[in-house]
Amino acid sequence: MGRSNRSRKRRDEMNKIKKDRYDAKELIRLKKTLGLLDADGKEIKMEIGEVADIKTSKEIKRAAKSKEQQELIYEHQESLEKGKPIAQVNEKTGVEHVYNSKTLKDQFGNYPAWFKKKKTAKRLRKKQHAQKKNFKQAWTTVNVPL
Structure with missing residues (x-):
């Protein structure tokens, strides 16, 4: 019921x-x-105003955008820097590997054993994103008709 x-x-x-x-x-x-x-x-x-900080949506968006731009500039500057060579001998094979401190690749183009593929891919995606954001094509910036 x-x-x-x-x-x-x-x-x-x-x-x-x-x-x-x-x-x-x-x-x-x-x-x-x-x-x-x-x-x-x-x-x-x-x-x-004494109790809490009041921000408009525009201010919040501006702050987020400026923070993102600073990150991209930092990544771009980081990509321009050269790495230092670090020599290391493999205990099993006895071959000497010279690693670049920035790219973490050795002279053969391989990553160290402890460096994981997913982490490498994530790092490369970030690097490519920073390069795309700062890319300026010559003909668009130089020869623009008025």
Whole structure:
């Protein structure tokens, strides 16, 4: 057998009353944590700017964009730097490998045993992304008609 609508309506009414009571308590608790209420429970008049930093969506987007540009510039500068050669002898074969500190490749073009393929691919993708962002084609920057 199903429940009657009469009991459901009564339950909904009681839940509304309970929700109002809990909402009021929660609001007081939030105001206390923000420091908008003193020990006696009286409200302290404060500006919103004193409680929290207010930023518009444009400011947030600008900050994110500038941070991304700084990362790309850093990656591009890093890609222009040359690595230092580091010599290492393989204990099993006795062959000397000269690794580049930047690319981590040896003179044969191989990565060290501890360097994983996924990590290598991720590193290369980042490097290529930085190069694409800073790429300027000569004919578009030099010979642009007005």
